[in-house]
């Protein structure tokens with residue numbers, strides 16, 4: 047294999063047949079080029095999806111309560127389920143190892159006024175933990191803290207758009223704004239680069255709003271994040287546990303999504319990775335077909351070459367070349383051309399990707415690139431391809447009878 | 456050196472077969488220079504190809520340097536060809552993309568002679584045929600006579616027991632033919648065994664023995680007084 051002479055023979059043969067070598071190599075190089083670009087595109091789509099979702103914490107779970115849709119446990123259908131503060135304490139107590147952050151969400155709309163400026167905004171009344179769950183970026187001031195919560199302080203963190211609407215050029219932090227006629231001190235301004243609409247919202251402590259609206263402990267939704275070390279299976283397993291516990295607690299039928307609904311981002315991710323996984327598979331099939339066409343092309347050209355070189359092979363045999371030595375010559379040449387052109391295709395494709403890849407940052411598509419595993423796989427495929435392409439022509443060459451090759455006709 | 460007994464060969468052509476060699480008996484001693492003569496189609500090349508193990512006979516015995524040549528597989532035949540035989544063809548059959556030197560070195564490559572020794576040896580043989588200065592030239596840059604001399608050097612480089620030449624002068628003009636024959640005679644003078652197929656009487660006269668073939672049998676086998684080619688060069 048590492049005999050210098052056989053390589054010299056191969057280089058000789060390649061050098062003296064440049065066009066032939068180019069035509070042969072082109073199909074395989076092209077095949078690999080397309081395969082790598084296709085795989086990189088799938089990778090780009092995956093990156094795009096991940097980026098879109100990573101705006102919110104990707105390990106979040108939401109528990110919503112509604113109206114039961116089926117009769118269960120002695121209750122009729124149509125019963126309203128109400129989540130309360132105690133449910134949060136209950137989760138904290140029951141799943142201490144699974145929970146990372148947890149917060150209630152109480153939704154309400156307010157009419158706001160600052161000096162002469164007015165507007166209507168949605169308020170989410172939450173715990174301090176909510177900042178981590180929603181990954182809220184506070185650009186000025188601070189977020190709600192434990193003190194605010196304990197004292198049911200009338201404080202608010204307002205969105206950037208709210209600040210623009212009401213305060214114009216003024217710095218809102220420390221100023222008082224009226225919500226439904228009650229003064230709230232602005233403690234911070236948040237931004238959300240994913241979403242303008244979110245910046246039209248307001249956060250306040252949940253205790254404050256519960257006090258304002260009749261001293262109750264009702265909440266609309268529970269938002270939480272689970273242990274970030276969980277993989278997809280563990281995540282799904284945890285949310286199933288959570289769901290069944292809650293459904294039992296509120297006597298809701300296990301399959302009733304109306305009464306209690308536990309929504310896990312991981313489910314979405316599972317769907318996406320199933321989808322892109324399928325795409326990966328389809329791309330590999332398409333790529334392999336293109337490559338196969340290349341291999342057949344090389345095989346054909348090699349057979350043609352053997353025809354052309356029949357006389358030369360006959361001479362070699364007359365001079366004492368053994369069949370195996372002839373096979374080796376043809377096979378190595380085929381593997382060499384295949385591997386070389388494949389690598390050129392690979393290099394061009396990866397070069398192109400590293401040039402333009404980082405510049406592609408749209409919503410659904412980001413930084414298409416190929417990993418080491420693809421490169422290694424492609425290499426193995428190439429060598430196998432070369433052997434396959436060369437095998438039949440090599441056998442043909444080994445069967446050339448010197449007597450036929452040498453007859454002077 | 457060569458001993459053949461009752462050698463038969465026919466070519467199958469569809470349903471009928473053509474009986475080309477119909478019982479050939481002859482032997483060649485070491486150091487002989489034999490011309491195989493006969494009209495076109497008389498079976499000269501067929502005989503030479505069987506002697507060269509490029510083709511198989513249908514029946515009969517063939518012993519080369521004491522080794523019976525029978526039922527050889529491809530690999531064995533290749534090894535025997537490499538060890539025992541050198542070939543010279545009418546159309547030279549040099550490999551067109553290899554230099555004169557590389558062409559001469561090829562049989563040594565298949566003998567698995569090391570690179571350095573191979574090139575030294577090849578150069579020595581090129582020198583013997585008077586083409587040392589042409590070592591790096593491609594066959595396309597050589598005249599017909601020069602090509603045949605390279606081919607002879609290539610055949611001799613492997614130091615074979617027998618040199619087989621099928622119409623070595625068939626593609627050359629008479630002056631060049633004599634030059635080639637002069638070279639062959641000198642190689643023979645050194646003790647090498649040579650068989651030449653030809654249908655030209657003047658070439659045959661430059662050998663030491665003429666075997667006349669007609670319709671697949673030997674009709675005449677005589678020793679002659681060699682005409683030296685040197686005087687015509």
Ligand SMILES: Nc1ncnc2c1ncn2[C@@H]1O[C@H](COP(=O)(O)OP(=O)(O)O)[C@@H](O)[C@H]1O
Nearest residue numbers: 466473475493494495496497498499500501502
């Ligand atoms: N491969 C072959 N197949 C069929 N017939 C052949 C083949 N080779 C030679 N012949 C026939 O055998 C006869 C002898 O051929 P050959 O030995 O080449 O004659 P020569 O060399 O004396 O001219 C010729 O009639 C030729 O047509």
Ligand SMILES: [Mg+2]
Nearest residue numbers: 499500501621
């Ligand atoms: Mg002939």
